[in-house]
Amino acid sequence: MTPIPIQQATRRRKALRAWFDPRGRGLGFIAFALQRITGLGLVLYLLLHMAVLTTLLQGESAWDQFVAFAKSPIMLLFDLLLIAGILIHGLNGLRVSIVGLGFGVKQHKTFFWIMMLLSALLFVYAGWLLFAH
Template identity: 30%
Template structure:
């Protein structure tokens, strides 16, 4: 039985929105995007840190004036996000090295992605808990 284009479109519209599953990117694409985003976040912090250290040349007063920034609650939350970015970037970097140097690992890309997420969560959740507790106790 051949289905014409008109019948196909009619059946798709009668099924409604529930028939649309949407686009689901593969794990490799998701990990690539997260790897780039976390890398840019770490780079941004590194640039801020370079500027911070550069200000030491202008004397301790100028350097100490900038330290208020590091004590601000928004920056402290940013530090938690930074630690998460470093954890993910490092774990995903190991996944990338496995795929690059062991070609058979490409067949297990989905499992490696879930492994990276598991390692990230196992490392990040306790660290974030300790950092949040320190913020609350200091504040």
């Protein structure tokens, strides 16, 4: 087996372009991309969340200011986005774990839609909690 010399830079450029080319892609790619995008979003949120919690160290008035800000409509929309990300990443991740161990492989698409339906239902419930309370 003789390896073929491939220019690393060309490979990387092509690789990045392939990531953003949705043509000819199916449901599986969409699920895979969703998992990564929501995952990266949640990592950023983790850092943001830590930064926000650090304001607790500055005492009560700083925290109260944040709580007031967090209840503004824009922040509530941001919360909705966060909840959608958590639900999609968590439930699709559960599916990937199960299918990834060889179970329900043939039904992976149906499984994806069931998880998305579940995400949608929980999202509506969470949205209701968020805005009604």
